[in-house]
Amino acid sequence: MRLHEYQAKQVFADAGVPTPASQLAETVDEAVDAAEEIGYPVAIKAQVHVGGRGKAGGIKLVENTEEAREAAEDIIGMDLKGYHVSTVLVEEAVDFVNELYVGVTMDRGEGEPVAMVSTKGGVNIEEVAEEDPDAIAREHIDPAFGMHPFQARKVVYEAGVDRDVANDVASVLTTLYQLWDDRDGSDVEVNPLMITSDDEVVAADAVMNIDDDALFRQPELSEMAEEASEGDELEQKADEYGFDYVRLSGNVGIIGNGAGLVMTTLDLVDYYGGEPANFLDVGGGAKAQRIANALDMVFSDDNVDSVVFNIFGGITRGDEVAQGINQALEQFDEIPKPVTVRLAGTNAEEGMEILNEELVTVEHTLEDAVQRAVEYAKEVEA
Amino acid sequence: MSVLVDEDTRVVVQGITGGEGKFHTEQMLEYGTNVVAGAVPGRGGQEVAGVPVYDTVQQAAREEDANASVVFVPPAFAADACFEALDADGLDLVVAITEGVPTQDMSRVYRKLQETDTHLVGPNCPGVITPGVAKLGILPGNIFSSGNVGLVSRSGTLTYQVVDNLTQRGIGQTTAIGIGGDPIIGTDFVDALELFEADPDTHAVAMCGEIGGEDEEEAARFIGEHMDTPVVGFIAGRTAPPGKRMGHAGAIVSGSGTGTAESKINALENNGVPVGDTPEEVADHVEDLL
Numbered sequence: 204m205r206l207h208e209y210q211a212k213q214v215f216a217d218a219g220v221p222t223p224a225s226q227l228a229e230t231v232d233e234a235v236d237a238a239e240e241i242g243y244p245v246a247i248k249a250q251v252h253v254g255g256r257g258k259a260g261g262i263k264l265v266e267n268t269e270e271a272r273e274a275a276e277d278i279i280g281m282d283l284k285g286y287h288v289s290t291v292l293v294e295e296a297v298d299f300v301n302e303l304y305v306g307v308t309m310d311r312g313e314g315e316p317v318a319m320v321s322t323k324g325g326v327n328i329e330e331v332a333e334e335d336p337d338a339i340a341r342e343h344i345d346p347a348f349g350m351h352p353f354q355a356r357k358v359v360y361e362a363g364v365d366r367d368v369a370n371d372v373a374s375v376l377t378t379l380y381q382l383w384d385d386r387d388g389s390d391v392e393v394n395p396l397m398i399t400s401d402d403e404v405v406a407a408d409a410v411m412n413i414d415d416d417a418l419f420r421q422p423e424l425s426e427m428a429e430e431a432s433e434g435d436e437l438e439q440k441a442d443e444y445g446f447d448y449v450r451l452s453g454n455v456g457i458i459g460n461g462a463g464l465v466m467t468t469l470d471l472v473d474y475y476g477g478e479p480a481n482f483l484d485v486g487g488g489a490k491a492q493r494i495a496n497a498l499d500m501v502f503s504d505d506n507v508d509s510v511v512f513n514i515f516g517g518i519t520r521g522d523e524v525a526q527g528i529n530q531a532l533e534q535f536d537e538i539p540k541p542v543t544v545r546l547a548g549t550n551a552e553e554g555m556e557i558l559n560e561e562l563v564t565v566e567h568t569l570e571d572a573v574q575r576a577v578e579y580a581k582e583v584e585a
Numbered sequence: 586m587s588v589l590v591d592e593d594t595r596v597v598v599q600g601i602t603g604g605e606g607k608f609h610t611e612q613m614l615e616y617g618t619n620v621v622a623g624a625v626p627g628r629g630g631q632e633v634a635g636v637p638v639y640d641t642v643q644q645a646a647r648e649e650d651a652n653a654s655v656v657f658v659p660p661a662f663a664a665d666a667c668f669e670a671l672d673a674d675g676l677d678l679v680v681a682i683t684e685g686v687p688t689q690d691m692s693r694v695y696r697k698l699q700e701t702d703t704h705l706v707g708p709n710c711p712g713v714i715t716p717g718v719a720k721l722g723i724l725p726g727n728i729f730s731s732g733n734v735g736l737v738s739r740s741g742t743l744t745y746q747v748v749d750n751l752t753q754r755g756i757g758q759t760t761a762i763g764i765g766g767d768p769i770i771g772t773d774f775v776d777a778l779e780l781f782e783a784d785p786d787t788h789a790v791a792m793c794g795e796i797g798g799e800d801e802e803e804a805a806r807f808i809g810e811h812m813d814t815p816v817v818g819f820i821a822g823r824t825a826p827p828g829k830r831m832g833h834a835g836a837i838v839s840g841s842g843t844g845t846a847e848s849k850i851n852a853l854e855n856n857g858v859p860v861g862d863t864p865e866e867v868a869d870h871v872e873d874l875l
Contacts, residue, residue, distance in 0.1 A: 309688055309689075309692065309768065309769070311768040311769055311798055311835070312798070312799060314691075314692055314695035314696070314769045315692055315695070315696065316689075316692065329839075345696065346689065346692040346693045346696060347693055347696050347697075384689070387687055387689055389688065414687050414688050414689065415834075416660065416685045416686060416687045416688065416834065417687035417688075417689065417690075419660075419661060420661065420687075447830075447831070447832040449826075449829045449830075449831060451824075451826065459742070460742055461740055461741050461742025461743065461832075462740060462766055462795075462831055462832025462833040462836055463738070463739060463740020463741070463742060463743035463744075463766065463793065463795055463821045463833070463836075464740060464742035464743045464745075464746055464821075465831075465832065466740075466795060466796070466821040466822040466824075466825060466831050466832075466836065467743055467746065467819075467821045467864065469822075469824045469825070470821060470822070470823045470824050470846075471863060472824075473823065473824045474862055474863065479824055482825075482829075482831055482832070484832045487684070487741075515742045515745045515746055515749070516725065517711060517723055517724060517725045517741060517742065517745060518723055547745070547746075547749060548725050548728065548745055548749075549725050568865075569746065569863075569864065569865075570863060570865055
């Protein structure tokens, strides 16, 4: 779960990382008032989870009231790479001489956290990592001990940070690691960390991604993250139902159990010439109501022309699944979209007997079910 | 023969008094697994499905001569349960079924693991099965059959699918290992492949990977350099868009082109591993190699 910039900045500021003066605004008037109060120049920044906001017109630097109004009018309500901008952060523009990147993330290959510093801040750090990996100094941290102070200094000097600000940068890094550790971060970053002509360090942006699996022990962040949740209506509905769901651009709706099997079903739809409309994993042990909810979700996607169910029961029982499918379909006078079902594994035979074959098409193998669903989708399109 | 699990495997179930723990203990017993003890703090002296329960894993291991454990403990306590199992004397296999364990917790368990000789499988995995002998976990026993193909997979239900394709055409398995789809896991592909390579009864291996991370690429290099036993691959997530997490915490394609299905398939094929486009094709390739 990713926090918005303004939320992450609040968390960082509370922990002692220097941040510029800023205010959140939801209307143009609020934005202008905030700018007057902070004093020009200010940056007006769209609060959406999109990388490269500046290039996409989501961040503007303004010098006076007129410019502030114009920028706020442009940004509030705009569509930024598919995300609707409803709030902006109005922030003191920092006069800087240098920009750094400072961050902590999980190195999954090594199974331990890594602290990183680069003097190539202010740009897309993923590109730097790819094109010039040596420009990022790295230090792995033993998660049992945490980060020793010398490790913070080591990586800061290794990166070639100016001696005059090295201690302050090391202190920011130490704080980021503590936040990462205490708050179950997956990525905690400042990019850019600006260095002013007075050798002050200021966090001009803030990234905080929290491990979804740890939200149960981070109630405060969990609440913030809920506020920060974004996505279209269907993705929000999936959150409510508790499904792993990703909307895609095709027209074959896909419901299955288990991430690997659902991904495989998507791939097979593509392999047989169709286009998947979504990834929907009902998870393990889904009962009838959950199956009905899944069908409701996929039916409410207007792009879907045909639906395929692929269930391989382990914990999940085929008879429960079949009941859920019947239950969801029996409420329609006419089935809105053709449904193809493939059941295997635990209680699959019982499930096949229960399934109302007037409502669905039953197939016995994964390959047959996917091909049938793709055919149906093509018939609808034709 | 088999890897990790055989007729001498004696199992402690951690969390045996919980709903999942109890149900799957019964299933494991029914399959023939030697479940010799349960471990739940405060429940020592009780019995579940005829199995004696102890307060600690150490007591269970000592009293019942156990050498393996299966963890059915809720996510908040799962890492502690793994630490307890790794600390107990005599356990050389720990299988963690729990889904949703915080990654930082696993990072600490992973570090502890480096100091021991114990194999940890999981978390967020279906478990390990040696067909006809024993299963540790939640895999549906009836789809497996005994034979000479090893199977290792990051996804539970995909394991079932591929095993079904194999069993349907009469190809049995030595052992199937579900390693789990989380970013940090105990036993990875390379560890599993190493075990299969050393097992004279495993004549081919089916390896099911997915998008995210670089474990499959590493496995491909290992196969190229160290394996004589032929391997067949499958990679799920070819159609996944970058930046979106597909269910498994590990299944996310990074924006910069690493961890993609394409890079994994290329790595495998460049090391002589045929990769099936469908689970059925995986079975075709395995059949050709045997």
